[in-house]
Amino acid sequence: MSVSADKLETAVGDILEMTAKATEQGSKLWEKLINQPTTADDPAACVLNDFSEAFRELGEAMMAHPGKIVADQMEVLKKQQELYQHTVLRFLGKDVGPVVEPEKGDKRFASEQWSENPLFDYIKQLYLLQGNGLMKMVKDTDGISDHSRKKVEYLMRQYVNALAPSNFAGLNPDVINKTLETGGANLVAGIEQLTEDLEASAQGSLNVTMTDTSAFQVGRNVATTPGKVIHQNDMMQLIQYEPTTKTVFKRPLLVIPPFINKYYIMDLRADNSLIKWLVDQGHTVFVISWVNPGPSLRNKGFDNYMLEGPVEALDVIETITGEKEFNAIGYCLGGTLLSATLAYLKKKRREPIKSATFLATLIDFSQPGEIGVFINETAIAGIEKQMNMLGYYDGRQMAFSFNLLRENDLFWSFFINNYLKGQRPAAFDLLYWNSDSTNLPATMHSYYLRNMYLNNRLVEKNALELDGVKIDLSAVKIPTYFLSASQDHIALWQATYKGAQAIGGKPRFVLGGSGHIAGVINPPAANKYGYWTNDAGALPEQADDWFKAAESHSGSWWVDWQEWVQTQGGTEAVEPRVPGKGPVAAIEDAPGSYVKQRIVDVLGK
Structure with missing residues (x-):
């Protein structure tokens, strides 16, 4: 479905009204978010401090090899110029191939508009070029420890994927079409869902609703073996x-x-x-x-x-x-x-x-996988301070962390569906289970993190x-x-x-x-x-x-x-x-x- 001028003209009044409502609700939500209390002892703050050390190490390594950075940047600029030329030719009706394509299995750009519309195709390819360039820069930098490289790659990947144009209402053609169809009601519904999810989330996390929880009941249609x-x-x-x-x-x-x-x-x-x-x-x-x-x-x-x-x-x-x-x-x-x-x-x-x-x-536990980027003395000490205060580790925080190991599939896809399109997620028993988190006692979790993950005893x-x-x-x-x-x-x-x-x-x-x-x-x-x-x-x-x-x-x-x-x-x-x-x-x-x-x-x- 393409975005037509006459459709835009007939829907603009409704959109302005609905957008005003969404903006008002969004302002209240933002005020609530920025007023959440945070301290240096928060696990998130401790983790960010630890990541900052890894980025410092990356910066020093990059400065030791400036020629490689310049070469990588020049390659990105060259590809961007090629993309600009291809886009101009497409607007002139010429058939040209892509400069860069999403990786196989990347569902973010599945809509035909991302390829058929020259403007959205340009936005998509420009994002891919710049995002791939950032990730390649980290990967190619010599003189950085493996542990620090994994931390930087993880956080850079989160940054790159968060900035995908598909995550923004004004850049995602599916969301734009939805907004035109509903007169902006999807944005209002999305803000309402976001508010509900934040209310149900642990502090410092956003547990996006992944399934229709009303469709399941433990003992009724899941966990039913007699x-x-x-x-x-x-x-x-x-x-x-x-x-x-x-x-x-x-x-x-x-x-x-x-x-x-x-x-x-x-x-x-x-x-x-x-x-x-x-x-x-x-x-x-x-x-x-x-x-x-x-x-x-x-x-x-x-x-x-x-x-x-x-x-x-x-x-x-x-x-x-x-x-x-x-x-x-x-x-x-x-x-x-x-x-x-x-x-x-x-x-x-x-x-x-x-x-x-x-x-x-x-x-x-010598190979803990990607979760290993959070396994260090600084991060664990931060978690312990919070657990000592609460008496437990909130399972919703753990669920949020594990979802970010597969952020596009387990976070951003639901972010788009729920908050931008304003749709309720479908009923799916596996995701219902995944959302049914459990806490961990403070003493046990501290022992587990230190003796298993940190020290592999x-x-x-x-x-x-x-x-x-x-x-x-x-x-x-x-x-x-x-x-x-x-x-x-x-x-x-x-x-x-x-x-x-x-x-x-x-x-x-x-x-x-x-x-x-x-x-x-x-x-x-x-x-x-x-x-x-x-x-x-x-x-x-x-x-x-x-x-x-x-x-x-x-x-x-x-x-x-x-x-x-x-x-x-x-x-x-x-x-x-x-x-x-x-x-x-x-x-x-x-x-x-x-x-x-x-x-x-x-x-x-």
Whole structure:
């Protein structure tokens, strides 16, 4: 749809009226934003101070090689002159090719107007030339440390992507057309949505609404696999699921989800629920549902999560089933906790878990991925000061930080849809889960950041102490299964590979397709993504060497895991265990009450 003069003339009155309303609301919103209290102790201020040091290092390195800067700038100017000439020719009706094109998969310029209209095409290409030039300047500068380069590249990328013309109402042809169609009502609706989102966001962040939250209810159309809560404490509820097979495997299965998100990523819908699939394969499945902590749990540490989480859960499962041997699955941070639990129990001369599975799990934190730009003493100290004041780390801040790792897909696309076009986002269960954040207790989060991310002590022998016990992962000799995802930007697969090498015994390493979520939640019926295995023997030292000799498979890793776990023992057929019918009474129906606690309910704001 093109922008015509007659359409502009008929709509201009309505637009002026609506724009005036949007401006009035925007002024009030801006006043609220600039009046938010900030101090030097705010995490954002600490992070910016740390980034400023990286930019200082970049500036010194650039000044040492001025010729390279001049050459890069001249190249950009040359391309800009070529773009200007091409644009003139296009206005004269000539057919000329682009000087620069968006990268494959860049959805910001998908509208035909960005290519067919010479003016918008010029704006798009000029932005790409200048943005690419800035990023190339950082990449090509010698004499800067890798850590500082990553910080500068991250912040420069945020800057470049924030200035994309698609993010501005007057430069985005789709927004202009929408404004003409609605007489500016989209701008007013957008300001209203922005105001609502800011009210619901943690201080210092903007949690853009990603989905129609009214379309979902935990226990009604997500997290619906039948089961019972059969135990609870301050930290978790333990769910046992209803069996669906005539017999079940003798050895029960405990699933430990991450406590930075809610467990129902593994139980969104019946057709992609890992939990339901495990039940349907004949496993007696128990899942930990973590509490959404507030200030009262500020002193709960990592060892509390271990003792009141998997350790206590194993005792309860033994009471219910009479079994003393178990399989366990840990996802993301739940897998990190599982590894520490295995080492702790080993030192206590206990080995109830006979096979352990780690899904997209970091154990060796030497390659933390892009989140590593925030891992340093300055940034962590800033977070700790805020947590000491509040008693918790606000999960909405964490969600905002993780969304900015994929800013165009997980922030700016919704910014445009919600605030510029004035549209409500569509209903999408995965994004509903992604928006359903959880807090972290101050003590635990500080321990996790310092001992795992900052100092990488989990893989050091006897470097970590939990509940008075120094742990050693290499002493754990049970069979392990590691599933990583090839496009995971949170737990890089090369880093999770190092974790498989850190635990003793014989690990099976499997690489799935896609990312941190889709690579794990990949049901066989979907027949998507595929996976790689390498059965040559011991894991090679380097992850890339493992991949070179790996064999590609279609379908889901779930099937491969089921075949593997059945070779680990405990597969004798026994009568199904019905939750609440044994020695432990049911407390309530699954999914329980803990998982329904949203941050606004916990904090009252």
